[in-house]
Amino acid sequence: MDTQLSAFQVYQQQNKKKRVVSPLSFEVQNERKKTRKNPRIENSTKISSVSMLKKKVKVVKKEKHTKLKEGPKDIKKFNKTAKTDNITNGINLNSVESQFEEKVPKKIKNVKKEKEIQKKKKIKKLKSSHNNITNENNVSEDEEEIPILVPIKEQPLEEKKKKLTPYDSSSEESDSHTGSFLPLNIIQESFNPVTQGLALFKWLINPITPKEFFEKYWEKDVLHVERSNRHYLRDIFSTEKLDSILRKFPLHYTRNIDVVAYQNGQKEVINEEGRALPAQLWDYYNNGCSVRVLNPHTYDQNIHSIIASLQEYFGTMVGANVYLTPPDSQGFAPHFDDIEAFVIQLEGSKYWKLYKPKESDVLARDSSLNFNAKDLDAPFKEVKLNAGDILYFPRGVIHEGRTIEEHSLHITISVYQHTAYADLLEFALPAALKKAAMENVEFRKGLPLNYLKHVGVVNKNDKSNKRKLIMEKIKCLMTDLLKYVDVDEAADQLGRKFMHDAMPPLYSQEEALHSCKYDGDFMKNGRVFNRVEITPEVRVRLLRYYALRIVQETSTNVKIYFCTDNAKSYHGEEEQWLEIDEKLIPAMQMLLKKYPDFLVVDSLPVEDETEKLSLISSLWEHGLLVTAEPLPNFESDAESDE
Template identity: 40%
Template sequence: MQKASTSAGAKTAGNRKMQKSPNNGAAKAQKSAKTVDTVTDSELLYNPPAFLTAAEKERRKYLQARVRAEGESASTSSKSNATRPTDRKRHLQAEDPLPADANNNDTNKGGKVAQESASTQAAGTTKRKQPRSQGLEQTSPIMVNGEALACPLVRKSLPAAGASGPAKSCPLPVKRKSLPPEAAKSCPLPSKKDSVTKSPMTVHEAPKVDSATSNSNEKQLATMPVDIHKTDSIEEGRRVLEWLINPVAVNQFFADFWENNACVVQRKNPNYYSKLMSFKMIDDILMRNRVEFGTNLDVTIYRNGKRETLNPEGRAFPSVVWDFYAEGCSIRILNPSTYLLGLRQVCSIMQEFFHCLVGANVYLTPPNSQGFAPHYDDIEAFVIQVEGRKRWRLYEPPEKADQLSRTSSGNYDQKQLGEPIIDEVLEAGDLLYFPRGTVHQAITEKGHFSLHITLSVYQQQAYANLLETLMPIVLKKAVKKSVALRRGLPLHTFHVLGEVQRTNRCESRDQLVENVQKLVSKYLMPSTQDIDEAVDQLAKKFQHEALPPIILPEEKVRTVFGSRSISDQEGNSVCDYEFDTDTSVRLLRANILRLVNEDDGSVKIYHHVNNALEYCKYEPNFLEILQEEAIAVEVLISAYPYYITVDQLPLKTVARKVEVATALWEHGLLMTEKPFK
């Protein structure tokens, strides 16, 4: 690599002599008396005589070394100042800066940043252009006069090969042609009307509050209880929901909005959700974790009325992701709670209140673009605007059967949608809730990017899901008990029933229909026990899907997660805990486990203590216990959130009481009232 630099430098020096320019004549006229020496040096370097004296040979070696050093210096300078396509885009962003809360920049200093960027770019164009780097270093903001450019996530080029070994990088996707700045990167929404025609679905807007009141409420709701180990996890989930939708009261929310109407909360407090997610946190996630395209992250764009997913294969390196973003693509992180502790804590606590998985997706959308086509989902959605702003339009479900839909829809064309029932711009700190089946679309405005989180709740939690689980249980039991259900169908059944025979009005057809209806009404009415069994199966599914609990410091010293064993002088393991009949215990969370009687007669405790941070990555976690031990678990469930002593467990012997309590504690399901240490 060093020879290549020398050769390039020598060629550059030679070109300076051979190429003619309008200034060549003036330059020659200004030469001093040393011009002869300079010409002689040039001849020695590029056109030496056949025979050289010893002094001329030494002089030529000196000149070659000097040209080599100049060539290396020019190569390094050219590389550091080369202007890449991504840099040019970010320079344009610096001229038209994002809102101050995007990168914590002072917008009043934007002019100085832009001037510095312009001068840097101009200097770069005077030097030889270098190939675009495909490598990746530790990403950090490029600072100019102490300020970051409009996008702080600028990639650095890898050092030149040879300086610190060969460059190691992941190849970038095939470069797509960027749209001109004036071209629309998405299908624009219709212009916002002064008054939107309301549909039968009533939409209420939460009352606005001033910043002082909102900040006070935020601090009050964010304060943890004094005795964390005595709190009820369901009430804690309610408290987090109250903070999320503040100032709307929880009771009002469920009476007026839940599964019925959209709800907009506008606070004028841009920092309300700022601790959950930020632009910089996304870059940290990409740098510190192996984030995979398609598995953990999607790149999407909506243009010409069509949504496209542009995921390459492999790891989502920051350099690749930010190139897509600079070209107008939206970035969706599919499992942000895996990487962000604060967001995971919100989800894990709220799942206690909703008794189902609370999922989260993060959406980062560049200015004047749209990542997804109009559609509806099968979830109750809480849209949390963290940074920037985004315009949302909601529409009634196209068909009555789509209301509270159990499946997500395909993409709709703008012409298929009627007048919106809501048309609002969410700013940082605002929230939007809408029920499943609500068609929605969102677009960023010119000059404004958007970063929002969507919390998803109550997916597949309908009565229909219960009945889908319940009826097979009922039918299985009924078939066992009733010989009438096991009798064969009449021989002429196919000739009198079916779509083709619908117009066939005969006595045998009517008799068959009546017989089937009587069998259903007589044998397929579920009992209370059947319904309990079906609900247990749904709860078992929740244990498999749920996020693992986040153990707080006050809980850690009372659980197995804070236990440490030591060895004695003989090398034996010595535990730092010991249970007796006076030890007070309770469940770690209200929904930490589910006691299930299986079809094979076994009794199992399903739990989510050891679940992965990724959705259903492992098989369900369970403990199998004896039938006579189930009563002890039932007492613990009934006593929550209060503590009971080990002696209060309804088991036959003291030894068995201590043994069961110890086993449950060692699996992370119980917490003691007092620390052992």
Template identity: 30%
Template structure:
């Protein structure tokens, strides 16, 4: 399906984007207009040097010139082709520095790796190869020097990322008063993304946000030492934790864990049912540590910080807090599948942090089991020191860590967690099933039967009975064509894949913690008063409540809807979609409202720009207001 044209006359000069959609339902057939592959000869006769010419159809709503400008790797010029299929550099052109430029280019625009055409093995080399030296990896017919070179480039980039790992420490001499959380200090009626950035700037005070994101995020462990031990004092104290237990139903195993760590063994001697402050105090006296895995579900300050950071990171932001009695053994070394910001609220803790041991250990998708002391004995930590009250420690995903409280003081910290299941791999998992289904639906070429007697010619085990190079070559060429098609389609589905990531976020995210002003100017004012929603007029000045509290999405069947997080639970009990149907004619109306955010605009003006009828358009805006997505500057 081609992307819907932007009908808003106020944006006629905008580049039109193709709207190609991914189904979130399993086994849902996908019908889409896709690139056609123009073959110069039958695939059975393709030569090694032949290449694929890709052409875009008109109903993709993107011209061939525009597409080729964006996807120049698909463009073929017969005038520039040499007999060898490669163009030699001109005499006098220096090749110095090209390797470094290639590495930088690859970092900026990582390409999809595709198999290349088959090249016959050198018989002389095969004769000298012993059985022990034979490769038991992918079949040789699907590899050549170009593919090997691409993989080498990827590994070089990974090594470059690996070299960026390490530790950074900075001193924050500022002495600022504790934040008054009752006033929700970062909510200043600005763009919600800006407010989230301001909250993040407060959290990592001592380092600029831009420096952190470009030099540290996902790369280095960071210790911010503060001279102000009271910096986080008002955020969440141990007394606040005890009150949280008494005022809410927090259960063993579900919300609270008691733990001990003795002689390298971690145990969780949990009770059953609800946890009270009396239970927690007894556990601390018995030298047990206490962990709450979701304090944002019960504490207003933690909920507020996590919610406002969600607008900036645009992923679920969670938290956990850990209280360890003095003289206890802390917890065993392990690594997480998230990035963690550890705010030391009280006491102090001695931390050991180890960077990934090699490139393959970077950016794990799943958490690890606990490591024992013998496993860590030979490894040198990148950080070994005290995290004092008011300090922050940033742990990138994949860093192993261990902590032990002071012998004389109880320790309490909160960890703010980001980027769980928020990787490129997670995004590609959204693309692959739909791309495969699209190839199956639209390319009969890839629905052909595989060769008869294939098990005699292919397989990892070296028991092949025949060596029919012609068939292997044909199969390799078909795989090359399929790989190229797959790569093209993946690029076409990128926008929709990110939409699916946004959809997952809307389902998982915390609901917004509204300010008094947001409640007053939204439908929540009427809900709290138990009266009917305010009725909008054409003169009503409106804006979205937040930039990323909702998202307009399109399904593969031509429908459109808004998914939002206004009514999401703060607990993990029920994660359901909250949606509002959007008639196709009103998509441009919503887009115009989103485009002017955070400014207010009259309903009459936005209806005029979107060229929507006043009566039906105003009814649509009223529906958005009734669901809590719209603020009105003044109710009159």
């Protein structure tokens, strides 16, 4: 006859980790789970349930203690014998008892003392540094050799003078504009914006070095970084995070989410109208559809941090898309892109086929339409990408991916879109032609009479002397045009475009404290606090080298385009710029040259001190500068009036 298993026995059989769990703790956990699962339970009900549960625990513990005190009959008998005979089996029980009574209080005292010491150390560590790193996974270096990505958590903002700040240290909400995202083994004690991006890139392509990567693979060949550790990249993003984002934020179809399917050689986009609801989206997923998140960095700080760091490293716009594919499915037809792609496999696995492009599509400037797999040659490389792996391929390489036995979650980091010499010349040549036409009369001379009879598609084979003269003249003008090409001016225009495209940079903890983010005026209860002023003795540096671009649009009109106020969504804000006087350019050049070192404001090459302080104040107010120390504060007007 089969015996019916209890709930606890079923739990023990289902639990893969063989650990001892008492029926009492299981009952408590089960009760708590029931309470958590029903969001409609009022707080009062929850409190009463918990208090009842605590009473129950106390009663059970008391019963256990009573039974232990009474003890079984054989133990009673042993104790009785021990009292009559002071020595049993060669053991002096009186001596043992006296030693036990002496050691226990000492041990308890030592434990309490150790706890107090640890508590003081923790408080001291928290106060001494704003760059503390919290390891949420509680993994020590001895336990785990593989680096784990951990976001730097925000710490309460404390300053030597204990002046008021607008930041509430009791808040548990994370700031979307501060923090960092680096492996534990490469986080630096002192934040360095120059080396942070390099350290992150090294970690991503490890064990390949950046030097080897750029010599052998960059714009040349495919690279598969294969790892045996499936958890190497686990903290970047996950399906759980995606589900949480969908419930917390209003992501919309087409703008933020694409639902796609690839069947019978055809890609189909199945987007609804309005917000992408989790239940609806997961229903599509269960029916074999893939999900693409177009701008995940808008809602996830880890991805934003990675993009911001790599953006400073590459010096161009960096983007990201997340792709979720169910088992035995394919979301996209074979195609090529106009970006350098780093495919980072986060969960599951995916099989990739890579095809060589035509000569005209090598390092393509624009993405392709979908290809029919039947029309393609055999792939030159096939790769199975497991969680923890990375796949790099240059723009123009035709690719397609498919899942088989398990789902796949990957993020594609894209760099170098429209950053070719051709893109630079698109700015340089029109400007050069405009300048040449203004300064050289040869460019303004008229074409020969009846020139249309000798040039054009229908006259390609014309052997007349007039055609030869026209073609020779064009060659001479093209040679002269090179004299008017201003590469620097074109680069500034490309840089201006970069400023509009770029993601806003992230502040480190120290940078947030030493910038307009958390330093400077703030309002509380109708009063203005922390009035600050920049003086000539203050030391400053730029927030990021690629946070601004100086463009001299005319002989007197100079603008500083910047990205610190950009939205996280692509072109979510208009271009941001400041206009300055031409004589302030040397000061800006000095700030760029000294970056990332600090310099004294008074050392800037500007004669008029008022103009110098006005420039620095304006840069600081727009988040483009950080100070070496928090600025000194003055009494507010409100306080002085009182």
